[in-house]
Amino acid sequence: MAGIVVTNTPRTPIELLDALAEYGVATVHEAQGRTGLLSPEITAVQRGTRVAGSAVTVTVAPGDNTTIAVAVEQCQEADLLVVTPTVQCDMGYFGDLLATSLKARGVRGLVINAGVRDLADLETMGFPVWSRCVSAEGTTKGVLGDVNTPISIANRMVHPGDTVLADDDGVVIVPRARVSAVLTAAQERETKEAISRSRYLDGEIALDVNNMRSMVKAAGVRYIDYLEWKDGQPS
Known part of the structure; x- marks a missing residue:
């Protein structure tokens, strides 16, 4: 049943996020036994950026970005929004206005298995995005998905609070319970x-x-x- 918003989810400690961000996606992927990579259609919109954040997970209805707006309220410093439609959709779910709102809350970036737009504005404001495509086609509002429930995105499961590390090579997910061990292995x-x-x-x-x-x-x-x-x- 859509419309679930789970509040007060645990996060990966910020000091572990920052420490893991010292290493690239390829290194962390190898360090945790060559696991955790999102499939390669999820690529960096802007080059030269590496971020690590705690996952706030979102499912959205096809062609409707209402639940992203709902998710913003659940975001806090050092989070990273991870979004997937319940059915594949290439529309532009996300642009500069949502990015402005997220950045004001300290969110470090977006990973989305769908389209984004306003690329020039996103780059100017320094809000990094990893997406499946770019599309100027906007979405509607009024149909709900869920926030902070486990999701499947680009062939990987992501739970709220998992670490999401993203750079020019792609995106890798590190389960929250394994971050310390994976950090040691990466070092x-x-x-x-x-x-x-x-x-x-x-x-x-x-x-x-x-x-x-x-x-x-x-x-x-x-x-x-x-x-x-x-x-x-x-x-």
Whole structure:
């Protein structure tokens, strides 16, 4: 039954959000066992931004953005609005006026499995958005969805208060109960990558840095000198 608004939902602590935002989506995705990515049709509208926020989840009716307006009242500092229609719809559910209202409440951005508009204004005001498409077509009002209930968006489940991390590579969801563990794993992965990067700068290659030689040998790679190769076959 639509029209449910769950209040006083738990959030991920802001200090954990800020710490996780030091790492990119790709690193966090790998750090939590290559899980949590939204499907790649959800992309950044503005480039060069990375944010982490606590999810305020919203379902909206096809072609109606009423429930986004309802959700604004439930938002607070360091939240990130996550919106999906109950049926796929590419209309422009969100623009600069809703963004202004959300930004005034300290909301860090929007992830939406639908369309947005007013891109120039959103960029000017510095409100980051990740969406499935851009559409100038506006929505109507009067049909309700739900706020702060678990939702399925872009092939992932999102619960209120989960951490949403978004950057140019996409969007990854970290369950609220796992944020501390994933943060530790991301830190360890970043340290390991820094060592690898140093080795690459010194001229080493991935076969050695990643200890891949035995693997590719077992896979059957063969090295044949050019002088022994004729017409694409060993001579």
